[in-house]
Every structure is written in C-alpha cells, then in structure tokens.
Amino acid sequence: MTCGARITMLGTGSAFVTRCYNTCFVLHDTCGAMLVDAGGGNGVLCQMEDAGIAMADIHDLFVTHCHTDHILGTVWVVRKVVQLAKAGDSAARLAVHAHGKALDTVQALCSLTLAPKDMAIASERVTLHRLEDGDAFAVGGMEVRCFDIRSTKERQFGFRATLASGRSVVCLGDEPFNEANRPVARDADWLMHEAFCLHADSGRFKPYEKHHSTALDAGRDAASLGAGGLIIYHTEDKTLATRKEAYAAEAATAFGGRIVVPDDLEVIPL
Numbered sequence: 001m002t003c004g005a006r007i008t009m010l011g012t013g014s015a016f017v018t019r020c021y022n023t024c025f026v027l028h029d030t031c032g033a034m035l036v037d038a039g040g041g042n043g044v045l046c047q048m049e050d051a052g053i054a055m056a057d058i059h060d061l062f063v064t065h066c067h068t069d070h071i072l073g074t075v076w077v078v079r080k081v082v083q084l085a086k087a088g089d090s091a092a093r094l095a096v097h098a099h100g101k102a103l104d105t106v107q108a109l110c111s112l113t114l115a116p117k118d119m120a121i122a123s124e125r126v127t128l129h130r131l132e133d134g135d136a137f138a139v140g141g142m143e144v145r146c147f148d149i150r151s152t153k154e155r156q157f158g159f160r161a162t163l164a165s166g167r168s169v170v171c172l173g174d175e176p177f178n179e180a181n182r183p184v185a186r187d188a189d190w191l192m193h194e195a196f197c198l199h200a201d202s203g204r205f206k207p208y209e210k211h212h213s214t215a216l217d218a219g220r221d222a223a224s225l226g227a228g229g230l231i232i233y234h235t236e237d238k239t240l241a242t243r244k245e246a247y248a249a250e251a252a253t254a255f256g257g258r259i260v261v262p263d264d265l266e267v268i269p270l
C-alpha cells in the first residue's frame with residue numbers, strides 16, 4: 001500500500017449514483033487516518049476492502065451532514081468496529097466528529113438498527129465529539145479545523161486539514177462554495193470541490209436546481225481561492241467513461257493548477 005500523506009477516494013458519486021459509490025474518502029497522514037463520510041450503505045466496507053484499508057487502522061470519522069448518501073454508511077462503520085471488538089481487538093475504537101445534529105443522527109440510526117448487545121459495545125468503543133463552527137481536533141500529526149459551509153438545505157461542515165508536513169487540504173463538502181468561507185478556504189495546497197456535472201451538460205443534468213456546481217465552477221473557485229491543486233468529486237455517473245478527461249479539461253479552462261478527477265479507489269498523493 002502507498003505510504004505517506006494521501007487521499008484514498010472510496011467513492012466519487014452524488015446521491016443517486018449506481019455505477020460508482022457515494023462520495024467518501026480516507027485522508028491519510030504519516031501517522032493517522034480519518035474517514036470522511038461513509039456513503040449510503042454497507043458498500044463502504046466493500047470499498048475499504050478493495051482499497052486495502054482495514055477498519056482497525058481507522059480511529060476517526062468525520063461526518064459532514066445528515067443526507068442519506070453520506071450518513072447511512074456510518075451504521076456499517078460502527079457495526080464493523082463492534083465486530084472487531086467482539087473478535088478481541090482491544091484497539092478497535094472510533095471517534096466520530098460532527099456537528100450536533102449529525103451526531104444525534106448517527107446515534108439514533110445505530111440505536112434503532114443495532115442489536116442491544118452490539119449497541120452496548122458501541123457505546124464503549126465509539127465516542128461522539130460534537131463540533132461547533134471553527135473547532136479543531138488532531139488526528140495523528142494532522143490538525144483538522146471544521147467550518148460551517150453555510151448550506152441553505154441542511155447544516156453541513158467542511159474542514160481544513162493541516163498535515164504534519166504543513167501542507168493543507170480543504171474539503172468544501174457537497175455544495176457550492178460560499179464566499180463567507182473564503183478566509184478558511186484560501187491558499188490550500190489541495191481544494192476538494194464538488195461538481196455535479198460539466199457546465200456543458202447543465203441543460204441535461206440541471207446542477208443549479210440541485211444546489212450543486214459544475215466542473216467549470218470548481219475551476220473558477222480553485223483559481224479565485226489560490227489553490228495549488230483541485231480535486232473534483234460528488235458527480236453524476238452517466239458519463240463515467242469520459243468523466244476524468246472531460247471534467248478536468250473544463251475546469252482547466254479556468255484553473256491552471258493540478259486537477260484530479262478521481263475514480264473510485266483512486267489514491268491521490270498530497
């Protein structure tokens with residue numbers, strides 16, 4: 001497995017995709033790793049297995065918001081931690097970092113669906129860390145500072161992670177960039193920005209009606225925010241065969257830095 005600071009994209013799709021997994025990823029630094037969201041089901045376990053990432057090596061989960069395509073998979077992550085604990089893994093522990101409503105939702109989903117004996121183990125092994133806008137926490141040598149993306153649909157937190165090397169990764173969540181977050185999002189080495197589709201395909205996919213962006217918007221924001229590189233995710237899945245090249249080409253008309261449009265399971269060195 002590749003070592004060093006990197007992102008493993010477990011999924012790259014938006015909510016209704018069926019040909020790839022919902023957007024979630026692991027941010028690895030030299031001595032720590034954080035899972036960000038879990039997609040909409042137990043596919044997260046399949047993606048982790050295929051990526052060669054053991055749940056036993058993940059001790060931090062960041063949940064951006066309560067939409068189904070991000071939070072339902074967290075139940076399976078918790079179940080996996082419980083399964084490891086039952087198998088005698090004393091290191092099987094997970095800290096869940098999220099705003100209050102997202103934590104309450106994870107707790108409720110687990111309470112309603114896990115067996116009582118498993119829920120008892122989860123209550124010992126899984127800790128809930130309630131974040132407020134601007135709060136920071138450490139994962140290994142990495143500092144993760146969350147920020148409210150100021151969604152108009154559902155409260156959502158993004159984050160700015162400063163790696164042990166000093167390099168930075170900003171995750172804007174799955175909605176368009178809000179100017180209010182310019183101070184926390186500017187000058188990142190890597191900017192993670194959603195794009196539902198190509199600007200050229202706006203008539204077909206109607207991204208703005210869904211409160212999403214296009215690859216061109218992502219390129220414009222990356223340029224305006226002074227990003228070093230741009231990672232585009234959370235897309236439609238009807239154009240997967242041409243997505244990587246076409247999205248990158250469109251974003252490149254506005255942004256001169258490095259652009260990555262990852263496929264599921266792709267590893268991006270940071």
Ligand SMILES: [Zn+2]
Pocket residue numbers: 014015067069070174234
């Ligand atoms: Zn989403």
